[in-house]
Amino acid sequence: MSINTQPLKGIIVPMATPLFSNGDFDKKGTERLIRHLLNGGIHGIFVLGTTGEAASLKPSIKKTLISTTCDFVNGKVPVLVGISHTCMEISIKLAYHAKEAGAQAVVAITPYFFPMDQADLLAYYETLASACPLPLYLYNFPAMTKCNLEPDTVLQLAQHPNIHGVKDSSGNGVYFQKLLAVKTSRPEFSVLAGPDEMLAQALLVGADGGVNGGGNIFPSLYAKLYEAAVNRDMETVQKLQDWVISISDKIYNCSPKSSGYISGVKESLYHLGICEPHLSPPLQPIDKSAKENIRQNLEKLIYGIKNL
Amino acid sequence: MSINTQPLKGIIVPMATPLFSNGDFDKKGTERLIRHLLNGGIHGIFVLGTTGEAASLKPSIKKTLISTTCDFVNGKVPVLVGISHTCMEISIKLAYHAKEAGAQAVVAITPYFFPMDQADLLAYYETLASACPLPLYLYNFPAMTKCNLEPDTVLQLAQHPNIHGVKDSSGNGVYFQKLLAVKTSRPEFSVLAGPDEMLAQALLVGADGGVNGGGNIFPSLYAKLYEAAVNRDMETVQKLQDWVISISDKIYNCSPKSSGYISGVKESLYHLGICEPHLSPPLQPIDKSAKENIRQNLEKLIYGIKNL
Amino acid sequence: MSINTQPLKGIIVPMATPLFSNGDFDKKGTERLIRHLLNGGIHGIFVLGTTGEAASLKPSIKKTLISTTCDFVNGKVPVLVGISHTCMEISIKLAYHAKEAGAQAVVAITPYFFPMDQADLLAYYETLASACPLPLYLYNFPAMTKCNLEPDTVLQLAQHPNIHGVKDSSGNGVYFQKLLAVKTSRPEFSVLAGPDEMLAQALLVGADGGVNGGGNIFPSLYAKLYEAAVNRDMETVQKLQDWVISISDKIYNCSPKSSGYISGVKESLYHLGICEPHLSPPLQPIDKSAKENIRQNLEKLIYGIKNL
């Protein structure tokens, strides 16, 4: 268990999981994707998150993905591994695998089947953090899990030596501002913003970074936005944030499906020549017209963002 | 793939999973519980449902539980096995294990991490049903899964030769009545009611049976209520249903926790000398006063129900 | 304040409010509608409920509607008047108007702007009941109000001498069964079921009656279903309930709009020659194809129900 001395900072990309049409793991595609991310200047890679379709992947793919990523990243940036599961033992085992593979930290979402109360969540994370051989990051995403990890609970958990930060994907600006207050008593605790669309506002009020799915497609855009926010270059922040909103409108929202966001990321990676766009069941592909819209919108975005 | 010729009927008990305090599976306790259920005259056993804490159990316990149950039941009543998971391949593998162990059917809840739309659910169940070596029952529980399997979707899925019925735990009386309409075109499709509290009303309007957690504690009460409803003995139905509501008030609701229902069942089994009351994490135990209330209430219920 | 000695029973029709295209109240249409209801054998009329678009109507229309209804019904059946409002003084004033007009009771939904907790609801109804010059019925409809009037709260309120019953439109079968338990200690407290689709199951387990929007269109169908349930004629209950479900599918659900149910009722009344189909803003009309579907479906329903 390492001592946390400074918060994890910057753009952590929740990496998509390249898959073949038969569901098999695409190792070469994964390496292309990692190279694309590292070239873009991002600050960390998070595998097996929501964007990575962790809940849908079978155990063997999870393990291969972790090993492949750690090997290929080779220490250039931290690798965070999602160990989210409704069964704690499965999470702990995966954390050990991540440790052996060379990952730097693990991330666990709140359990997502049975509704949890705050006492349940406190007990869950304390046990998990003590059992994990790598630093643990909390992950809040009520739209998926039906529970909200309250700021007071996070404040208590931040006292645990092996809990190093929190990723919040709630989209709730009031909640996020209250999470940031945890940093008053524990400045080295990392508070990371989930939804791409909130990246600028989160960074400007003190977030340590963002976990941005759009970073799969345009890693340097997000990395530059982060730098601009750190440097209080408000004009650049505004300009880059406008592109982030365009990506949301033009790529994520091309389909009304809840999973349209993940499809948008994977379709874009396909057009960038990085990997095939297949999702793992139960997620279903978006329809042809949505795919075509993404293709056309992506071209314009590439052109615009290239010329920044 | 067997041909469905008549609906599964009666009281199917969603069996609790006996565990030791260290989390290990309690085989002897499981056998005591099964004997208790069979002696009570129930019509089927459903392992690895919500009451069985399926989402929290590690794979090895799931497999042992299935084998133990099938061996001990030995064909006296049908054994249904929950294969619910967010990863379809894990569900299919478990279905094969159930088949080999001698189970009669499998049950799958709607995927519970990413929000699903009706097209997703249709594709999911069609693929799963075709891949499963045992008859498949649909399972709707929006409070856990955030999605509702609409009656029109169930109607379409009821055309699949390997989908034999549906268990609904929504508690929604309008929805349930619409589910029953599926039986107009496919009378052999089994429609089973989830919440204990709705058992009488469901049976009186045409449900084939109930999946009743309270059957773990008082199997004969539920079996008798089923018989009374079949015989249109309205007075007995009313009298027994009042006891079902008492069990809900006095056992399930002793704690404000969402998981209080499962604790109520397991604490009761403990006082009946069947097994220990431990839950699998992330579910947390209820507090001492709630446990004490259950103990006291259970005594009164036992006395009252014995004298029916 | 009258003493409640026996529960209100039977089919209480939540009467639609006939309006002209300019928004004015249609007095003649209202009289035709009341005559249609009374001829159908229903047991009570509830004006200014959700089906009556109470929240959208201006004060002058509300008053005229109450007077017109009381005058025309002339004591043949009880008239209940909705006094639901977020401002208690407005509710009380309307209750006095109802009293003067000759109505028998008033009905108030839980306040629907600010989220209420159970203590708020208890205080609200106790104050309102004491201030109202007519017997008060509680009204639970969480889909509209965001709050649920818990069974324990209803149990406490049932002790108030001027609170005579509850109408539940939640559609929650577990909740409804618990409401019925209030009758154990206060048998004269009337428990009425809201959604048409649940009428049969509610009556069979002990509800005193139903508040059924479909009764505007087919009053005798609902009255007959009530009689059949009272007489435990299960075959007739089942047959009539199937028609109730058909009305739900073929009339209420022709439009995906939340207000499609009200449009379905009003379009049907239009085709029956009773009144025009206009809604009061902010509710918007359904589209032409939905209107045409309703017209065609209504013809078949009329034919089928006539031949019962």
Place this chain on the structure above:
Amino acid sequence: MSINTQPLKGIIVPMATPLFSNGDFDKKGTERLIRHLLNGGIHGIFVLGTTGEAASLKPSIKKTLISTTCDFVNGKVPVLVGISHTCMEISIKLAYHAKEAGAQAVVAITPYFFPMDQADLLAYYETLASACPLPLYLYNFPAMTKCNLEPDTVLQLAQHPNIHGVKDSSGNGVYFQKLLAVKTSRPEFSVLAGPDEMLAQALLVGADGGVNGGGNIFPSLYAKLYEAAVNRDMETVQKLQDWVISISDKIYNCSPKSSGYISGVKESLYHLGICEPHLSPPLQPIDKSAKENIRQNLEKLIYGIKNL
């Protein structure tokens, strides 16, 4: 109908409504409160919003409050009047009263009884805006109304010459960022942030101002935060925003009640000697210990904020 040439900017205080214990309107208290606000340097006053308990007030109080406010403010800052109601005619009449009293604009929340879809909301606001004699501001608050005014709907409504802006109290940072995109095509359209806790982040990414309940208590704090954000004085923004969060924690959240926020504002005004703390039913008072906590916390906040 005035032509909108520049957006409304700054801190608009949603004014609490001073009431006596018998429910009567407190004119002197209102004047004291207005003087307090004007002295604090705020940029506008919004009467009859959620903080002003508009839904609970009887019509006569609403009218007197509007007249009193317009008279006393006397043009020093714009007065905005809430006309929110489920009945459109009542809203329009109130808008005319506001016009005659000398108010500058009106504000209408989305209708809050029947669930509305986007087509309903579009039609509603277009009709209302055309009928109102004063500029109309949209008001989104899903926690109260169960509906969200989607950014695309706001974009369409922003084309209406009499719709001048939007107040968003959703707390949703993704949504708010998308609202801001409306300003790309209509820069004079005012986008105002609701929850106090989000004020800094909203202003830093381009919001025109905030509608901040805490401004009732500490008007100059919010006004200074606005100025600091306009001047890109990030250090001051951060420091003042920390106080805003303290007000939220120490005043609004002293009671678990949903209405605890309004009680927090009114208790504070009471301790400041401005008016009595009474709420209008159905809102209920918070308990004594919560009142005492507010009193103690307020003292510390006054001391700290005074010394900024």
